[in-house]
Amino acid sequence: MKESIKHVIVIGGGFAGINFIKQLEKDNRFLITLVDRNNYHFFPPLIYQVAAAFIESSNISYPFRRLFREKPRVRFHMGELKRIDPTSKRVETTTGTLAYDYLVLAMGTGTNYFGFNNIAKYAMPMKTLDDAMNLRNHILLRMECAVRATDPAERDKAMNVVIAGGGPTGVELAGILAEMGREILNKEYPELTDIKSHLYIVNSAPVLLPPMSRKAQQEAYDVLEKLGAKIILNTKVIDYVDNNVVLSSGEAIPADTLIWTSGVTAVRVEGIPPEAITHGGRIQVDAFNQVVETDSVFALGDQCFSMHDANYRFGHPQVAQAAIQQGKLLGKNLPRLIDDKPMKPFVYRDKGTMAIISKYRAVVDLPRGFLRGGIAWISWLFVHIIPLISFRNKFALAMNWAWSFVTNDPTLRLILRPEKKERRQ
Numbered sequence: 001m002k003e004s005i006k007h008v009i010v011i012g013g014g015f016a017g018i019n020f021i022k023q024l025e026k027d028n029r030f031l032i033t034l035v036d037r038n039n040y041h042f043f044p045p046l047i048y049q050v051a052a053a054f055i056e057s058s059n060i061s062y063p064f065r066r067l068f069r070e071k072p073r074v075r076f077h078m079g080e081l082k083r084i085d086p087t088s089k090r091v092e093t094t095t096g097t098l099a100y101d102y103l104v105l106a107m108g109t110g111t112n113y114f115g116f117n118n119i120a121k122y123a124m125p126m127k128t129l130d131d132a133m134n135l136r137n138h139i140l141l142r143m144e145c146a147v148r149a150t151d152p153a154e155r156d157k158a159m160n161v162v163i164a165g166g167g168p169t170g171v172e173l174a175g176i177l178a179e180m181g182r183e184i185l186n187k188e189y190p191e192l193t194d195i196k197s198h199l200y201i202v203n204s205a206p207v208l209l210p211p212m213s214r215k216a217q218q219e220a221y222d223v224l225e226k227l228g229a230k231i232i233l234n235t236k237v238i239d240y241v242d243n244n245v246v247l248s249s250g251e252a253i254p255a256d257t258l259i260w261t262s263g264v265t266a267v268r269v270e271g272i273p274p275e276a277i278t279h280g281g282r283i284q285v286d287a288f289n290q291v292v293e294t295d296s297v298f299a300l301g302d303q304c305f306s307m308h309d310a311n312y313r314f315g316h317p318q319v320a321q322a323a324i325q326q327g328k329l330l331g332k333n334l335p336r337l338i339d340d341k342p343m344k345p346f347v348y349r350d351k352g353t354m355a356i357i358s359k360y361r362a363v364v365d366l367p368r369g370f371l372r373g374g375i376a377w378i379s380w381l382f383v384h385i386i387p388l389i390s391f392r393n394k395f396a397l398a399m400n401w402a403w404s405f406v407t408n409d410p411t412l413r414l415i416l417r418p419e420k421k422e423r424r425q
């Protein structure tokens with residue numbers, strides 16, 4: 001490598017990492033290596049539709065090597081980060097050690113089980129494409145058990161699904177599962193005669209969608225209730241014992257499926273100074289996303305925490321837009337840094353929050369207003385198709401949606417992979 005070329009290692013090819021790379025690769029003074037444990041970029045906001053067998057996983061994912069095909073200054077290294085050594089400027093991964101001039105950490109978050117061991121062991125998380133495919137297979141397998149069950153209690157247990165967490169992921173998942181259940185159960189499972197709702201959503205807060213407006217919260221409640229979901233508020237899921245979901249109220253719901261959407265924690269990085277780790281395991285950065293107490297190490301997106309933005313003194317929300325905007329800005333700031341020009345501080349621009357609750361029903365909180373119903377649903381479709389990484393994905397998703405929404409009959413309900421996680425049934 002020529003002396004003047006700076007080697008930048010990016011760990012994590014999510015929203016932040018990819019937007020950073022797209023910006024920086026325009027500058028030929030940098031060679032960039034992306035390290036990721038997967039060989040593809042994916043779009044987390046739609047994984048729940050993969051889990052519900054509504055869309056294909058390939059609609060919302062794209063291989064990194066294909067993405068970098070015509071980018072001579074970008075390399076891909078598949079592996080998981082083990083530790084960083086800021087002194088020798090090296091990172092150790094499960095597949096080798098690499099040296100850097102600048103390091104960018106953009107590894108997002110993992111699931112937080114808040115120390116509930118049984119839940120960590122037996123509940124199904126909803127963070128990755130693997131999680132979504134596991135859940136899809138699991139629910140389909142449980143349905144096959146339900147049709148074979150002769151004991152009504154066993155059958156109910158196989159069909160019951162409890163979602164822990166009433167944030168956007170929990171609500172969107174509840175909506176699609178309730179709707180798919182209504183559309184598909186009576187057509188494809190004729191053995192099940194007394195069909196009733198088997199879907200529970202449990203939230204510790206007194207409302208659904210706590211980060212959104214009251215109108216959005218009420219709309220989510222009304223739509224899900226109408227779809228037959230049983231909504232339990234002001235209550236926590238605190239244990240999962242012999243396939244019984246134990247609630248803080250003392251009640252237990254027999255259910256073979258517990259989906260955990262309740263919390264996240266930033267991915268830990270060995271080698272980061274302990275004083276740089278703060279709320280939720282997030283890494284403290286300055287106004288330019290540089291990790292405090294380090295030299296040449298930056299952190300972006302869900303994994304970082306900044307108190308330097310006047311409107312967000314308690315950190316930015318862990319959402320796609322914050323990650324995208326930080327990635328783009330750092331991609332512009334690094335060239336300024338090597339040119340000895342002042343870097344620009346990060347200022348988050350809130351573009352609004354949205355959630356889809358069911359077919360044709362969504363809620364959108366804008367900085368100045370609120371949308372619901374069909375118009376919100378159309379906006380939701382556009383906002384979720386535009387950031388997809390390639391035209392192929394946008395087109396495939398549009399086709400997939402058109403088929404699934406119009407016919408109510410996606411045909412993806414194939415049990416394709418054995419479950420990896422140890423389960424009790």
Ligand SMILES: Cc1cc2nc3c(=O)[nH]c(=O)nc-3n(C[C@H](O)[C@H](O)[C@H](O)COP(=O)(O)OP(=O)(O)OC[C@H]3O[C@@H](n4cnc5c(N)ncnc54)[C@H](O)[C@@H]3O)c2cc1C
Nearest residue numbers: 012014015016037045080081107108301302318319320323
């Ligand atoms: C189910 C779900 C629904 C969501 N819905 C919305 C929504 O509707 N709107 C919204 O704004 N936000 C939503 N979010 C949040 C949004 O996805 C995140 O804020 C965003 O993805 C953060 O981007 P990031 O680049 O920081 O991390 P991520 O996008 O999570 O990317 C992290 C990358 O790091 C890689 N990685 C992780 N650990 C390692 C390791 N040890 N070694 C190597 N690579 C590693 C991962 O494979 C991944 O590619 C949702 C999240 C989830 C999980």
